[in-house]
Amino acid sequence: MSVENYTQLGAAAIASSVRAGQVLPADLIRASFKRAADIGAGPDELNIVLYADEKASLEEAEEIQNRVNSAADVGVLAGVPVAIKDNIASLGLPTTCASKILKGYVSPFEATAVTRLRANGAMIVAKTNMDEFAMGSSTENSAYGPTRNPVDVRCVAGGSSGGSAAAVAAGITPIALGSETGGSVRQPAAFCGVVGVKPTYGRVSRYGLVAFASSLDQIGVVGRSVDDAALGLEVIAGFDKMDSTSSEVDVPIYRLAALGKPAPEAHDPDTEAIRIGRSPVPLPPPPSPHTLEGVVIGKPREYFPDSLDTGIRDLCERALERFRSMGATIRDISLPRSPLAIPVYYILAPAEASSNLARFDGVRYGLRVDPGKGLKAMYEATRSAGFGREVTRRILLGTYVLSAGYYDAYYKKAQAVRTLIADDFRSVFAAGVNAIFTPTTPTPAFPIGAISDPYEMYLNDIFTVTANLAGVPAISVPIGRMRRLPVGGQIITAHFDEYTMFRVAYALEAGLGREAHQ
Amino acid sequence: MSHERYEMVVGLEVHVQLKTRTKAFCGCSTDFGAPPNVNTCPVCLALPGALPVLNEHAVQLATRAALGLGCKIDPVSIFARKNYFYPDLPKGYQISQFDQPLATGGSLVIGKREKGGDIQVGITRLHMEEDAGKSIHDRYPGATAIDLNRAGVPLIEIVSEPDIRSAAGAGSYLRTLKQILQYLDVSDVSMEEGSLRVDANISVRPHGQSKLGTKTEVKNMNSFSGVEKALESEFERQCAVLDAGGRVEQQTLLWDGTREAVRPSRTKEGSHDYRYFPEPDLRPLMLDGKWIDHARGDLPELPEATRKRLVEDFGLAVVEVEQLTTTPALAEYFEAVARASGDGKGAYNWVMGEVMAALRGSDEDIGRFKVRPADLAQLLSLVRDATISHTAAKRVFALMVETGKQAAQVAAEEGLLQVGDEAAIATWVNEVLEEHPEEAKRYLSGEKKLQGVLVGFVMKKSKGRADPKRVNQLLSARGG
Numbered sequence: 001m002s003v004e005n006y007t008q009l010g011a012a013a014i015a016s017s018v019r020a021g022q023v024l025p026a027d028l029i030r031a032s033f034k035r036a037a038d039i040g041a042g043p044d045e046l047n048i049v050l051y052a053d054e055k056a057s058l059e060e061a062e063e064i065q066n067r068v069n070s071a072a073d074v075g076v077l078a079g080v081p082v083a084i085k086d087n088i089a090s091l092g093l094p095t096t097c098a099s100k101i102l103k104g105y106v107s108p109f110e111a112t113a114v115t116r117l118r119a120n121g122a123m124i125v126a127k128t129n130m131d132e133f134a135m136g137s138s139t140e141n142s143a144y145g146p147t148r149n150p151v152d153v154r155c156v157a158g159g160s161s162g163g164s165a166a167a168v169a170a171g172i173t174p175i176a177l178g179s180e181t182g183g184s185v186r187q188p189a190a191f192c193g194v195v196g197v198k199p200t201y202g203r204v205s206r207y208g209l210v211a212f213a214s215s216l217d218q219i220g221v222v223g224r225s226v227d228d229a230a231l232g233l234e235v236i237a238g239f240d241k242m243d244s245t246s247s248e249v250d251v252p253i254y255r256l257a258a259l260g261k262p263a264p265e266a267h268d269p270d271t272e273a274i275r276i277g278r279s280p281v282p283l284p285p286p287p288s289p290h291t292l293e294g295v296v297i298g299k300p301r302e303y304f305p306d307s308l309d310t311g312i313r314d315l316c317e318r319a320l321e322r323f324r325s326m327g328a329t330i331r332d333i334s335l336p337r338s339p340l341a342i343p344v345y346y347i348l349a350p351a352e353a354s355s356n357l358a359r360f361d362g363v364r365y366g367l368r369v370d371p372g373k374g375l376k377a378m379y380e381a382t383r384s385a386g387f388g389r390e391v392t393r394r395i396l397l398g399t400y401v402l403s404a405g406y407y408d409a410y411y412k413k414a415q416a417v418r419t420l421i422a423d424d425f426r427s428v429f430a431a432g433v434n435a436i437f438t439p440t441t442p443t444p445a446f447p448i449g450a451i452s453d454p455y456e457m458y459l460n461d462i463f464t465v466t467a468n469l470a471g472v473p474a475i476s477v478p479i480g481r482m483r484r485l486p487v488g489g490q491i492i493t494a495h496f497d498e499y500t501m502f503r504v505a506y507a508l509e510a511g512l513g514r515e516a517h518q
Numbered sequence: 519m520s521h522e523r524y525e526m527v528v529g530l531e532v533h534v535q536l537k538t539r540t541k542a543f544c545g546c547s548t549d550f551g552a553p554p555n556v557n558t559c560p561v562c563l564a565l566p567g568a569l570p571v572l573n574e575h576a577v578q579l580a581t582r583a584a585l586g587l588g589c590k591i592d593p594v595s596i597f598a599r600k601n602y603f604y605p606d607l608p609k610g611y612q613i614s615q616f617d618q619p620l621a622t623g624g625s626l627v628i629g630k631r632e633k634g635g636d637i638q639v640g641i642t643r644l645h646m647e648e649d650a651g652k653s654i655h656d657r658y659p660g661a662t663a664i665d666l667n668r669a670g671v672p673l674i675e676i677v678s679e680p681d682i683r684s685a686a687g688a689g690s691y692l693r694t695l696k697q698i699l700q701y702l703d704v705s706d707v708s709m710e711e712g713s714l715r716v717d718a719n720i721s722v723r724p725h726g727q728s729k730l731g732t733k734t735e736v737k738n739m740n741s742f743s744g745v746e747k748a749l750e751s752e753f754e755r756q757c758a759v760l761d762a763g764g765r766v767e768q769q770t771l772l773w774d775g776t777r778e779a780v781r782p783s784r785t786k787e788g789s790h791d792y793r794y795f796p797e798p799d800l801r802p803l804m805l806d807g808k809w810i811d812h813a814r815g816d817l818p819e820l821p822e823a824t825r826k827r828l829v830e831d832f833g834l835a836v837v838e839v840e841q842l843t844t845t846p847a848l849a850e851y852f853e854a855v856a857r858a859s860g861d862g863k864g865a866y867n868w869v870m871g872e873v874m875a876a877l878r879g880s881d882e883d884i885g886r887f888k889v890r891p892a893d894l895a896q897l898l899s900l901v902r903d904a905t906i907s908h909t910a911a912k913r914v915f916a917l918m919v920e921t922g923k924q925a926a927q928v929a930a931e932e933g934l935l936q937v938g939d940e941a942a943i944a945t946w947v948n949e950v951l952e953e954h955p956e957e958a959k960r961y962l963s964g965e966k967k968l969q970g971v972l973v974g975f976v977m978k979k980s981k982g983r984a985d986p987k988r989v990n991q992l993l994s995a996r997g998g
Contacts, residue, residue, distance in 0.1 A: 089567040102566065109560050111567060210566040214798035243569050244800050352798055355601050358610020359564040363664065379603055402793035411795060
């Protein structure tokens with residue numbers, strides 16, 4: 001098999017070939033960089049990758065090969081090239097959040113998620129483009145220009161993790177890390193025809209993720225397949241003492257969800273060998289009328305409004321039909337407070353952002369513009385020059401809603417509604433629904449420059465933002481194409497029930513087969 | 519005089535650095551005096567992506583302080599962000615507590631009223647927060663230097679009710695508070711090192727009026743007496759404003775210790791909107807009832823209780839125990855001496871006399887004083903059983919301080935052991951009578967008042983070793 005073909009394999013298959021000595025990690029690096037060059041991932045073309053260093057990646061590859069040679073447990077991601085969104089701190093490559101204010105900034109420490117990837121054998125090959133500070137839904141807000149969609153270069157890749165979704169869609173890496181605050185992994189994954197998962201709030205450490213809205217932010221995974229996403233999340237999930245909001249709940253082996261059975265007991269010795277890559281996951285049975293037997297899938301009416309694009313609706317109905325044919329029960333449900341999510345989100349997220357972005361003040365690192373007229377002038381000049389329009393807009397919005405006299409009317413009320421939105425999800429799951437199915441986005445990818453009104457852009461997150469507000473896990477899986485553009489279907493489950501989410505996602509992927517991309 | 523018509527109303531906000539080894543939200547050292555920016559890390563430098571993790575020891579110390587001040591601990595308190603831009607505030611916000619503080623509703627007794635009854639000052643709240651770094655404006659011409667070693671050091675802020683009515687009362691409150699915090703061992707409480715800082719809110723009103731006047735906030739005092747002076751000065755200023763028919767303007771004032779006057783701060787009060795909101799990077803602080811009870815059970819004895827006990831156990835006067843309980847280390851030292859020697863009064867005299875004098879000379883801390891309580895107790899015992907005289911004891915003590923040796927050893931080496939032997943004393947008495955024939959003659963002929971002088975000669979001759987009691991007896995016998 002040629003090395004190019006390896007890059008088309010799933011992460012698990014690549015890792016087992018590396019562990020078996022069938023392919024050299026260095027060759028995988030070269031193949032990844034060649035693929036990036038071939039497709040035009042650089043700034044003048046698709047603009048997917050902001051920073052990459054082939055020489056450093058080759059050194060990393062050599063280390064992995066040494067670990068293979070020494071017969072150590074290299075890990076489930078042995079020799080797998082991974083791309084990282086530019087707002088996740090990594091050693092070596094810059095971490096700039098696609099902002100001018102952090103131009104050239106290299107973090108002296110690494111995000112826990114990245115450290116865990118490396119510890120499991122992954123090799124970091126690129127920092128990917130994004131909306132500045134993750135604020136946007138199209139990667140058009142990058143200070144370094146928009147990312148183009150590899151499926152159709154006239155269109156946006158979605159955002160804010162547009163670079164990560166595009167990197168996976170373009171075949172540069174099988175797995176990429178993104179981050180979510182309101183749909184920033186799922187939406188670009190849907191636009192690019194790949195899988196994107198946002199875990200439960202607290203499932204993955206935020207240490208090293210540059211904060212946008214701390215109570216909503218989570219690192220997520222883009223994968224070429226459900227299995228890639230499951231494997232990536234499995235590695236980065238789990239408690240981290242550096243993040244007080246990370247959870248101590250056990251992390252199941254999400255890949256076992258492919259077998260269509262409930263999760264095995266935690267710390268079962270047979271399955272633990274799978275976790276570290278010593279044993280493979282058993283081959284799943286083909287989809288059958290029993291695959292989702294006993295699983296109740298909720299179809300919330302608020303996510304299928306009359307105004308929904310018929311192309312999207314039809315593809316969702318096909319997916320629901322496929323669930324039914326695999327033994328699932330489809331139940332009509334209601335999440336009545338979900339329509340309030342966009343206004344709630346655009347109060348809470350900017351409020352937190354206005355505070356989180358205060359540290360970019362020109363004093364300690366990053367850009368400093370000093371007109372020599374005192375401290376206040378330095379702050380103003382630095383931040384005016386360093387932040388783009390959307391970031392500035394949200395800082396102003398957030399500062400306003402937290403101001404004396406407005407706090408109760410905006411922030412406090414929005415928090416109260418957020419609780420109600422989460423309660424809707426809780427009561428649906430408590431009533432016996434195992435998973436919720438919705439479209440990921442109201443439309444497929446739109447042409448670059450097509451949306452100039454910020455509010456219209458915000459509506460892109462209408463189906464995804466509720467999972468962030470409620471803190472529940474959600475995944476977007478390709479369910480077909482309309483006008484040759486990919487469409488994603490979203491599966492949402494209860495807090496920390498990523499296993500069921502993956503189980504339904506694996507079934508959908510298998511049930512649709514090639515139709516997922518047609 | 520204006521101050522006869524008006525009453526001063528003062529509330530104090532006291533910031534106290536907690537004595538933790540590491541900072542409030544990261545593992546950096548809290549050592550005072552390290553080179554600039556050495557004790558920093560991604561968290562306290564606010565590098566992108568860093569997150570705070572609460573230091574449990576800081577919670578323990580804050581809880582102990584709150585309990586020691588009689589506050590009620592809230593089982594759920596919330597950290598909040600106080601947002602403002604300043605170069606020594608790396609995150610652009612301070613992690614503090616706002617509408618759900620750690621503790622509320624305590625009080626301090628700062629003295630007695632003339633007609634009896636305690637003077638109490640209420641404590642509104644006690645909350646946890648982090649310190650900012652330091653801006654150094656006078657080091658480099660035309661530039662400000664930033665030292666972030668202090669950024670993130672844990673603080674508690676103790677806010678009093680506006681119950682204080684005089685500058686002296688503010689001083690008493692601060693001294694009492696400092697003393698309690700020392701007993702609780704939660705802070706170094708040093709105003710010079712900045713581990714205790716005081717801001718004062720002051721207003722005036724005509725006597726008998728219940729409505730509060732407009733307050734000003736006075737900052738930048740660097741000693742308790744500075745606080746007292748600043749309050750006197752600001753009181754006079756406000757009274758003068760009112761007497762002239764003016765209105766006191768709400769503002770922040772800075773105390774200038776050299777000019778002994780307040781001046782307006784550059785930042786205008788009211789222009790600050792801190793935009794507080796709950797800190798999303800930290801979970802609510804939950805303290806369970808058992809844990810709080812345990813902390814309460816672990817509280818050390820506080821000065822008031824110590825004073826009461828010392829009066830009861832050693833029969834000392836109230837003023838005496840007040841001196842002894844100034845600091846917990848002094849009280850502890852005294853008590854150890856008193857218990858080991860069984861002589862409370864003697865221990866008091868020695869500790870407040872010789873020991874304090876020696877400490878003043880050496881600038882040493884009593885906790886590390888060379889003469890340990892057991893050694894001093896031994897010296898007291900030697901005096902009591904007349905092994906050495908009181909005069910000799912002072913020399914012995916001086917030598918103990920100098921050499922670190924034990925009392926008995928020093929006394930023996932220096933030949934200062936008291937001589938009770940009849941024959942030896944008789945010899946000295948005889949020699950004295952011979953060497954001072956004039957005095958001897960007058961004494962022997964009945965001039966009794968000369969006995970003291972003669973005893974003195976004998977003591978001198980014996981280099982303090984003669985037992986004065988025996989000397990007196992012998993002389994009396996001769997004097998007939």
